[in-house]
Amino acid sequence: MALNYTKKTLDNFLKPKNIGKISNPDGYAQVGNMTCGDQLDFFLKVEKGKIKDVKFLSFGCASNIATASILTEKVKGMTVIAAKKYPWQKIVSELGGLPTQKVHCSVMAVQGLKKAIENYEMEEEKKGKKGKKKPVLKKVKAKVKVKKTKTKTKVK
Amino acid sequence: MAVNNEIGTINDITTLAKITHKFGAYFHSDIVQAIPYLKIEAEKMGLDFFSLSAHKFNGPKGVGLAYIKPGLKIKAQIVGGGQEENHRAGTHNLPGIIGLAEALKIAYKERSSYLKNVRTLRDYLWRSLNKEIKGLKVNGCLKSRVPANLNIMFGSIEGEAILMDLAYKGISVSTGSACSASNLKSSYVLRAIGLEAYNLNSNIRFSLGKYNTKKEIDYTIKALKETVARLRSFSPVKTPAKSKSKTKK
Numbered sequence: 001m002a003l004n005y006t007k008k009t010l011d012n013f014l015k016p017k018n019i020g021k022i023s024n025p026d027g028y029a030q031v032g033n034m035t036c037g038d039q040l041d042f043f044l045k046v047e048k049g050k051i052k053d054v055k056f057l058s059f060g061c062a063s064n065i066a067t068a069s070i071l072t073e074k075v076k077g078m079t080v081i082a083a084k085k086y087p088w089q090k091i092v093s094e095l096g097g098l099p100t101q102k103v104h105c106s107v108m109a110v111q112g113l114k115k116a117i118e119n120y121e122m123e124e125e126k127k128g129k130k131g132k133k134k135p136v137l138k139k140v141k142a143k144v145k146v147k148k149t150k151t152k153t154k155v156k
Numbered sequence: 157m158a159v160n161n162e163i164g165t166i167n168d169i170t171t172l173a174k175i176t177h178k179f180g181a182y183f184h185s186d187i188v189q190a191i192p193y194l195k196i197e198a199e200k201m202g203l204d205f206f207s208l209s210a211h212k213f214n215g216p217k218g219v220g221l222a223y224i225k226p227g228l229k230i231k232a233q234i235v236g237g238g239q240e241e242n243h244r245a246g247t248h249n250l251p252g253i254i255g256l257a258e259a260l261k262i263a264y265k266e267r268s269s270y271l272k273n274v275r276t277l278r279d280y281l282w283r284s285l286n287k288e289i290k291g292l293k294v295n296g297c298l299k300s301r302v303p304a305n306l307n308i309m310f311g312s313i314e315g316e317a318i319l320m321d322l323a324y325k326g327i328s329v330s331t332g333s334a335c336s337a338s339n340l341k342s343s344y345v346l347r348a349i350g351l352e353a354y355n356l357n358s359n360i361r362f363s364l365g366k367y368n369t370k371k372e373i374d375y376t377i378k379a380l381k382e383t384v385a386r387l388r389s390f391s392p393v394k395t396p397a398k399s400k401s402k403t404k405k
Contacts, residue, residue: 033354
């Protein structure tokens with residue numbers, strides 16, 4: 001059975017934008033898996049806090065491909081902060097609506113992009129830590145960890 | 157089911173009826189997928205009930221047939237009128253009934269030539285696909301199935317994407333998997349025959365009929381080859397490394 005997709009959704013499925021890989025990405029994330037029936041891999045290139053390039057790979061249905069395609073189109077050039085907040089509702093309206101059972105695809109797409117940005121931010125943070133504050137931060141972390149383990153043992 | 161609706165495999169309903177009767181129960185079978193592939197002899201097969209609908213063998217939509225072994229009584233399905241010996245209230249769908257009976261007659265009259273033709277086409281489709289596209293596998297036994305059915309596992313690409321891509325090229329196929337349904341449940345049939353969880357969402361059923369031609373099959377092979385190549389080109393999952401799939405002939 002074929003679902004009632006809009007022309008724009010079909011266009012983005014048949015000719016998806018930004019499809020493929022980026023080698024040595026600044027950010028990368030995978031959401032979903034084959035068992036669930038859909039999976040997206042996002043690759044990011046960031047320059048001066050802005051998304052310079054974004055690409056994706058998909059194991060998924062037509063709307064999985066279309067939602068990721070439109071999302072990557074929309075966030076290219078945005079700051080990572082703004083892109084992280086891109087709402088899934090906007091994807092749905094950009095596509096002119098999605099069948100009810102396919103709305104989750106748009107949620108998954110924004111989650112995947114967010115995860116890729118977080119991955120980028122984490123890598124950036126790591127790079128930062130390697131600079132000045134490294135020893136201080138380590139101490140604080142170690143203290144917190146000890147506390148946590150103690151409470152855990154008590155509960156058990 | 158006498159014949160499975162997803163993978164077309166033939167079930168031994170005679171034995172199943174025997175087992176059912178051993179436990180003192182009645183046996184009902186949905187035999188619609190078996191028309192006209194199997195010869196249905198209710199008494200010999202031990203069927204107490206069977207049912208079918210007309211549209212599966214080129215009959216009209218909206219009409220079905222229920223067989224009830226003489227001497228058995230069932231509860232009324234629709235109450236309120238005396239039609240069908242109080243079993244189903246409501247005015248008979250006379251054109252539907254005539255259409256069903258006529259379609260049934262034609263289906264069995266043309267049976268032997270149809271079986272031969274459809275098998276030739278189906279086998280040609282599978283042979284060609286298996287040659288042209290790597291990593292395919294037939295779901296279920298190819299030998300013990302009706303000749304109109306082909307259910308293929310693609311691996312690494314999603315079933316509904318294949319379906320939509322083919323639909324756009326004018327080819328109608330079917331998937332019983334996650335994405336075509338309103339819920340996210342994959343095919344229980346494929347799960348039951350032992351498909352790995354990660355392979356449950358990349359299967360397509362091809363059902364052939366008496367009006368399909370070799371030209372259409374050739375077009376399907378060409379179209380499918382392109383579809384699979386396109387979808388695999390951007391799949392994050394690697395194509396199964398199997399060089400040759402198991403083919404039972």
